[in-house]
Amino acid sequence: MTFPPYVEQRPGRTRLVPVRNVQYQLREWGDASLVTPERPLLVLTHGWMDVGASFQFIVDELARLEGPVRRIVALDWRGFGGSSTGGADTFWFHDYLGDLETVLDRLAPGAAVDLAGHSMGGNVVMSYAGIRPTRIRRLVNLEGFGLPETRAEQAPARLAKWLDELKEHASLRSYDSVDDVAARLRKNNARLSADKAAWLAPHWSERRADGRWHILGDPAHKLVNPVLYRVEEILAGWRRIAAPVLWVEGANTDVTKFWGDRYPRADFEARLAQVPHVERLLLEDCGHMLHHDQPAAVAARLQTFLS
Template structure:
């Protein structure tokens, strides 16, 4: 089992009629700018533990489990809407820091949420770090009827139990699943993550801590013009980090590329780029030491005036 160096403090806070699970590391202080870390799809806040352990400094870090992931339950839900993540983050910041600006870091889906939020509430973000937060492929208006029909069909399929997350017979099986998805993940880290990524029921089966409704397609088309308009409003310095292994070509098979994303995010005014070598999409698991060093170096730089 991976030996954690810096244990987290776990708490539940009321956010928009949900009991939001939040982890905190480090020491909160009035003169400290916290780092808010938001995870990706089918992940949990504990996923950032390896970066936290690799930090040289004592950073105050706040990391929620998004609604319907980890220990943030979302009962009576049959689909999830992207704007809810933005509103949840907005009220989480209200709860923990009031009007104080924060450093915001997001991975994958969380990276896209964080980047959008930084353009919607630019005054709240001191520095932004996007870890492989690519967003989605561009869409065309003509896709709207089919997308809405697919969404309605999948809602029915979810109600019939046809959309679900399969259980695993043991914690070791969950760990093996994580290593299959990410071959660079060591067995010690996989087993540690598995106990935060899943939980056992009374029959001893391990279920992923993610709501099956996350697999229902989004009813709304992804609109690149709106996304770029929001990106253009970001005032904070931005560090865009990608892994040396291009996961985009694996996922999208030509429908969306890393080059297309780079063109899209070029709308951000104050942006720098970095690549983490010997890493895939879960770069915070693959190379936490290199990533932690990169993050701390970026946060130590003077802000744009």
């Protein structure tokens, strides 16, 4: 059944820009004339298997609160949404950092920005803010928990699995119709309303020559990462974050679905305690997709925090 799609309060526009060896799609709201020292550019970064358009609901709620007064840019990470892959068969975390810096140099050369990230994007922005602390005025982490700690002895098996997966030609399921994509989105997240799912589906997928709807994510993202996650290296960056940090999470997020018992909550709390300046927000009736489940609540706290 087709549902009327969500109606944007503040429509955005897209453009492609060269970023290192790929074409990046940026979704923009407002222009450079809106930027002031008190209200700098706000950059939004999405999570794994998501797209920058997902932030439309938060952008709209901000516009309801303060008007269309803020310049906002949401990027599609390489290999997601409208951004190209660069021909890679594996995606490396450090490329996201290099891409982010290139985008910031293009959009806000020599200026500090407000930076937010969800999930994988939250992990990227936390690392970046520790590497370039003077580039960030305010930092928002929407459930970028990091990853379970790894040990050196895991490296051979991890690398062997990666080599095996390279031979398997990963793929993603395609769909008969855009309505089926919307249904898949709601199956993934029961809190996502029908109108928002109908709006997201054609941004999250595209119809190709075979007549089917394909998810806008490179299947290579499914491969195991051959590089170990070294917690002490990550925390060395987190300790250097100079910007105030807003940590936001959903009360109904179940991280055991991601990692089982490999990443206890106490481990995360110990990591977050090493970030110098952290404010926290817990959202009721909200899971991991905070920007879909409670965009008005996120926007209200963002407005206060960014001000």
